[in-house]
Every structure is written in C-alpha cells, then in structure tokens.
Amino acid sequence: MRILYFSLLALLAACDTGEQARSPVPGADVGRGKLLLAQYQCGSCHQIPDVAAARGTLGPALESYGRRSYIAGQIPNHPDALARWIVDPASLKPGTAMPAMGVSAADARDMAAYLYALP
Secondary structure (H helix, E strand, C coil), X not given: CHHHHHHHHHHHHHHCCCCCCCCCCCCCCHHHHHHHHHHCCHHHCCECCCCCCCECCCCCCCCCHXXXXXXXXXXXXXXXXXXXXXXXXXXXXXXXXXXXXXXXXXXXXXXXXXXXXXX
C-alpha cells in the first residue's frame, strides 16, 4: 500500500508543469460563452471543441486556447485582451482578417471564458 501511495505522489509530481493555473475570466459565464460562440457563428472560420458546427478552417483551431502565449501571433494572451480582440480585432491588430462581428463587451467576456476553459 505504501508503494502505491508513493507511486501516486511521484506520478502527480511528474504532471506538475510548474505553470501557475490560469485564472478564469472573473464574473464570466463559461456555458453562455459556448452558446454565444455558436450564435455568432465563430465556427464558420474556427474549429472549437464542443461547439456545434464549429469546423471552419479559415482561422486557427481554438483548442487549448488558454495555453497559448499570444492572440493572433502578437498580442499577449490574457482575458481582457482576448475579450477586446473578440469585440474589435482590428483595434489590436490593424489589417487582421478577423472580422468584427458586433459582439458586445459582456458577450465577449463570456466567450473568452469558454475559450480559456478548453482543455
């Protein structure tokens, strides 16, 4: 039994990447964010895990989004920046192919929360 206990501890220690867990988007609704990603048809350009019909290939797939370092390859990835990106991408990266979809700031926070929750 003792060997099993220490083996389990060693296994858990091996899984620790040393990274601090990313905090969720404060006050945002992850479930609503998933629904909004479908409603705004983000899946016409992106593949988004567990979002119906989100199988687009024009934009990058969005799995494991919270582990990425940058948004659009140059904007440091954190919740406020992602929400601003969803609302008005050209304000952060002029000339981007990502269109403004008329997303409100509140909706963008929920959408960002869902993306950060992806495994």
